[in-house]
Amino acid sequence: MTQQQTTGGDVRLTGISKTYGSFTAVHPLDLTVPQGSFFALLGASGCGKTTTLRIIAGLEEATTGTVSLGGKDITGLPAYKRPVNTVFQSYALFPHLDITENIAFGLRRRGVKSVRKQVGDMLELVQLGDFARRKPHQLSGGQQQRVAVARALINHPQVLLLDEPLGALDLKLRRRMQLELKRIQTEVGITFVHVTHDQEEAMTMADTVAVMNGGRVEQLGAPADLYENPKTTFVANFLGTSNLIEGEIAGCGTDIVVSAGGGKLRLPGDRCSAPAVTGGRVLLGIRPEKISLAHADAAGRIAEGRNRVTGRIVDSSFIGVSTQYVVESPAGRELQVYEQNIERDARLVPGAEVVLHWNPAHTFGLDASQSKLAGTMGDAGVETVEDVS
Amino acid sequence: MPALRWIRRNLIVIAGLLTLAYMIVPNVVVMVFSFNKPNGRFNYAWQQFSLDAWKDPCGVADLCSSLSLSFRIAVWATIGATVLGTMIAFALVRYRFRARGAVNSLIFLPMAMPEVVMAASLLTLFLNMGAELGYRTVLIAHIMFCLSFVVTAVKARVMSMDPKLEEAARDLYAGPVQTFVRVTLPIAAPGIAAGALLAFALSFDDFIITNFNAGSTVTFPMFVWGSAQRGTPVQINVVGTAMFVIAVTVVLVGQLVANRRKNNARP
Numbered sequence: 001m002t003q004q005q006t007t008g009g010d011v012r013l014t015g016i017s018k019t020y021g022s023f024t025a026v027h028p029l030d031l032t033v034p035q036g037s038f039f040a041l042l043g044a045s046g047c048g049k050t051t052t053l054r055i056i057a058g059l060e061e062a063t064t065g066t067v068s069l070g071g072k073d074i075t076g077l078p079a080y081k082r083p084v085n086t087v088f089q090s091y092a093l094f095p096h097l098d099i100t101e102n103i104a105f106g107l108r109r110r111g112v113k114s115v116r117k118q119v120g121d122m123l124e125l126v127q128l129g130d131f132a133r134r135k136p137h138q139l140s141g142g143q144q145q146r147v148a149v150a151r152a153l154i155n156h157p158q159v160l161l162l163d164e165p166l167g168a169l170d171l172k173l174r175r176r177m178q179l180e181l182k183r184i185q186t187e188v189g190i191t192f193v194h195v196t197h198d199q200e201e202a203m204t205m206a207d208t209v210a211v212m213n214g215g216r217v218e219q220l221g222a223p224a225d226l227y228e229n230p231k232t233t234f235v236a237n238f239l240g241t242s243n244l245i246e247g248e249i250a251g252c253g254t255d256i257v258v259s260a261g262g263g264k265l266r267l268p269g270d271r272c273s274a275p276a277v278t279g280g281r282v283l284l285g286i287r288p289e290k291i292s293l294a295h296a297d298a299a300g301r302i303a304e305g306r307n308r309v310t311g312r313i314v315d316s317s318f319i320g321v322s323t324q325y326v327v328e329s330p331a332g333r334e335l336q337v338y339e340q341n342i343e344r345d346a347r348l349v350p351g352a353e354v355v356l357h358w359n360p361a362h363t364f365g366l367d368a369s370q371s372k373l374a375g376t377m378g379d380a381g382v383e384t385v386e387d388v389s
Numbered sequence: 390m391p392a393l394r395w396i397r398r399n400l401i402v403i404a405g406l407l408t409l410a411y412m413i414v415p416n417v418v419v420m421v422f423s424f425n426k427p428n429g430r431f432n433y434a435w436q437q438f439s440l441d442a443w444k445d446p447c448g449v450a451d452l453c454s455s456l457s458l459s460f461r462i463a464v465w466a467t468i469g470a471t472v473l474g475t476m477i478a479f480a481l482v483r484y485r486f487r488a489r490g491a492v493n494s495l496i497f498l499p500m501a502m503p504e505v506v507m508a509a510s511l512l513t514l515f516l517n518m519g520a521e522l523g524y525r526t527v528l529i530a531h532i533m534f535c536l537s538f539v540v541t542a543v544k545a546r547v548m549s550m551d552p553k554l555e556e557a558a559r560d561l562y563a564g565p566v567q568t569f570v571r572v573t574l575p576i577a578a579p580g581i582a583a584g585a586l587l588a589f590a591l592s593f594d595d596f597i598i599t600n601f602n603a604g605s606t607v608t609f610p611m612f613v614w615g616s617a618q619r620g621t622p623v624q625i626n627v628v629g630t631a632m633f634v635i636a637v638t639v640v641l642v643g644q645l646v647a648n649r650r651k652n653n654a655r656p
Contacts, residue, residue, distance in 0.1 A: 078564075080562050080563055080567075084560075086557070090551060090553055092557035094554060094558075094572060094576075152560075
């Protein structure tokens with residue numbers, strides 16, 4: 001692999017698109033996955049992420065565009081000639097072969113004679129040493145998943161593709177496998193491209209996340225960057241929860257002043273992806289955990305310079321580490337607020353009049369011409385393409 | 390009433406044993422009468438124990454030649470029907486093509502058609518084509534009616550196969566041929582084997598279609614039928630018993646091997 005490091009083993013998609021008849025699964029997209037990174041393609045089902053992955057694997061032919069690996073064009077190469085291996089969602093272990101033969105499959109196809117040592121090492125890496133002679137159906141879901149990873153990794157691919165490999169596992173096991181996969185990736189240093197619809201999974205595991213929607217990449221960046229600076233309402237809503245308040249720009253400077261819900265709110269000018277023109281419409285975004293909640297009687301003690309919105313609590317739910325409030329206000333019908341359970345104000349119950357306040361620096365601005373609901377659960381704004389995997 | 394209670398408790402076992410006996414008794418009769426020494430031409434009444442027929446299975450004129458002919462036809466019909474049927478089954482499951490539904494139903498036609506009607510129609514067809522009746526026409530007919538059964542058996546297996554397995558093989562450096570030989574074929578094998586066994590059995594003892602289309606060729610079932618007019622040689626029972634024993638042995642050995650493999654898998 002040292003050779004790839006010097007020449008650069010980046011995966012580069014250029015103008016890749018896929019259409020089925022009149023149906024566009026992937027719009028022309030350009031994507032670069034740097035060598036050695038853990039890259040996640042995140043999106044709702046049918047957003048084109050699996051199709052993109054299969055194009056890299058060579059299991060699907062792109063309608064247009066090229067795929068290159070380490071500077072070499074592999075667009076025309078069939079799947080079995082690409083130095084790329086896949087962990088399938090259903091694991092796709094060969095039912096007629098035992099675990100050893102499953103893992104050795106790739107080596108044997110390439111004419112490697114003595115596979116014993118390598119298979120042993122792999123079994124150790126995924127901690128399945130005692131299961132070498134079992135058949136896949138005798139293993140649990142988590143164990144099968146690890147066999148699938150071992151079967152791919154043993155070939156030392158330049159890129160490992162993971163197609164929702166944790167989807168079939170229960171929550172607890174999924175958390176464990178996330179850490180496990182991350183550990184393996186750090187250990188072997190191979191580029192991982194991970195497809196998932198689980199935003200938490202993508203954020204915990206990946207260095208870089210590409211959020212896909214309707215066959216397009218909406219935004220690409222490090223998890224924290226995507227979370228703090230979403231550029232579209234889809235990203236704002238799909239990654240975590242966002243409060244989006246619509247308003248009119250009243251003044252521009254280093255800070256943009258927006259009038260919304262009968263008050264004035266400020267946001268840093270460099271955090272606004274919408275055109276800043278006085279009189280223009282803008283969506284103001286703020287994450288629920290960034291908001292503090294004060295009872296209306298205590299409003300006077302709120303520090304100067306903070307953004308304020310008045311409202312009334314309509315619902316509260318105790319989560320343990322935090323309490324989640326739903327607040328009705330002129331600025332928005334259902335504003336979400338998460339408060340840490342440190343010093344709970346007993347007056348903060350449904351029906352109470354409250355003031356929401358936050359540091360203006362935590363506010364981001366979005367173009368108001370897009371749907372406020374894009375990317376929310378059960379939202380019609382999520383553009384989907386048929387799942388063709 | 391302890392007796393009544395005993396019966397009630399064991400009713401399922403009794404019913405099961407009776408059904409089993411109902412199925413097995415005819416086979417036992419075949420075996421027992423292969424050791425008979427009949428008085429006269431007909432092997433219908435028990436006389437005395439004898440190994441004569443077992444010592445000389447080909448002792449009846451034309452029996453062994455008809456037997457070997459039936460074997461040859463059955464083997465070729467099995468090969469022909471299995472290869473074609475497997476391909477048809479894969480095509481029907483894996484590909485979406487025009488008239489796929491129609492083909493799917495047409496495949497079942499030979500099974501639904503009364504055999505004797507089919508036999509007569511085949512004869513008409515062969516005669517109109519000017520084909521010479523014999524080994525070849527019988528073989529063509531056998532492949533034709535075995536096909537439906539092979540397709541049905543293989544299709545069931547292929548349908549339950551995850552197409553992702555072949556993708557995984559391709560992903561793991563197996564080219565098209567390797568993928569087929571290493572993954573597709575082994576996984577589909579039980580279905581193909583079931584279809585082949587069925588085809589062999591059907592072809593070997595087919596009488597109606599063969600009788601219509603064989604011309605002067607005589608297969609084993611035709612030989613049995615023909616000799617039954619004049620008398621039934623004990624050797625027929627010998628052949629039947631031998632085939633039964635071979636079939637049972639094959640099944641038992643297969644199961645033993647499978648069991649051992651399963652046990653090996655659990656250290």
